[in-house]
Amino acid sequence: MRIKKLLAVGTLGFAATSLVQSNLSAADFTPTQIDAMKQQIIEAVDTRAKQAQVMNDMIFSFGELGFQEFETSAYITNLLLENGFEVAQGMAGIPTAWMATWGSGEPVIALGSDIDGIPKASQKPGVGYRDPIIEGAPGHGEGHNSGQVVNIIAALTLRDFMLENDIKGTIKIWPGVAEEQLGTKAYYVREGYFEGVDAVLFSHVANNLGTAWGGGRGNGLVSVQYDFEGESAHSAGAPWRGRSAADAIELMNIGMNYRREHLRLSQRIHSVVVDGGDQPNVVPSKASIWYFLREADYPAIKSLWEIGDAMAEGASLMTNTTWSSTVLGTAWPGHFNRPIAESAYANAQRVGLPDWSDADLTLAKAVQAEIGVPEEGLATELSELRGQANPEDNTGGGSDDIGDISWNVPTIVLRYPSNIPNLPGHNWVNSIAMATPIAHKGIVAGAKVQALTLFDLMINPELIESAWDYFNNVQNANENYVPLLRPEDQPAIQLNEEIMAKFRPQMREYYYDPERYDTYLDQLGITYPTVR
């Protein structure tokens, strides 16, 4: 933490100096002038609506899983190169990751968003019931096809505005690769990619427009694969000569599930069997199980990890097998920056929610009816700005490795309204809206807020100063970042290789071709909306 504080002071020093050199800062303008500039930025984002739709639909059509986002990464980095960004590929040794940079000097603002999909979530957009494009293929069942679009539209708009008005500053754009595996952001931090960054604006799809500050919600985690090894034998002829690794994963699960009764309400433990043996008449000599071990704070995550290891040890003793483990991902519980969140929320109030068409509402209500949740349609009232939650009330939830970045740089997550309320998440149903006008309008609204907050940060050294003051003196007052990653851990870049190798040839047939079709819905021949 001492290093972080020194860094912060240094950053502020540079920021203050560079703004003296820069031709413009907020102090040079009246509130009315700032207001007019913001209106100009909002209108400039609107002129990029078509570009946003094309990018969104293209990334939707790639539908790539974590660590295998090769088409997505090539598409976005080419676009950034064409638009004057410098791009460093393969960030932190992760082939599909990059750090793109435009501009010069301070402040340095980094925009991030995830790019990976969900297994078996292939779904025709705009169709209000289960209808996969390719049965069994992955798809954007989390809506991660949209967030980079929000950021890039905001960045290109601000780039133009900064050039026209001679405003100095640096914009960076980077991806959350394999967010569904919580697989990369802690490595970006470990490799120093966020040193010298003044603030991070992250974006994530949602069904409303807004943001939050503080912590005390959701969980962090370690994602660990446990591998057991025994001895094979003829399961009928000489079972006494075998030692079953598959028995070990069953016993590990039994132990874990009994132990679960005596853990805090905030824990979430879930697993999938990665390798349960080959066939019944061969005693499985190898078996593997993959656990997500989630808890609300660092010490509790560490102790849950120790429990996982103890269960593996117990299972190996019972079965006379051996075990080893590999970390596949980690995430710190997030803590988000109050001054930047307040600035972004004021911008969200200014931008407001999109105007939904009858077709948008028909689709949303049909989807809600299809899965048996309240037929509320789409968001019409802006969500509230949420602040620090009481950790005592935290009954757990999901994780995002943006948490690791939020403990190294003042960070917020902008949520924008590109999806339908009341959906289960990580499901084909979450794909339905993601290449329709609902997604497109939500992205434009999100890009406006992101561009305005970027503008606030570029012209307001006081905002960055107060962001670091909150970071150092409030966020870090009682809790400091200690990486969950161990020095020997490496990004699990092999994940999803086989699934993508199996489906990519079929998926390629359905990549969006914007030269020939106005929208992806047009290309697929889907009448919008198609409902029962």
Ligand SMILES: [Zn+2]
């Ligand atoms: Zn996500």
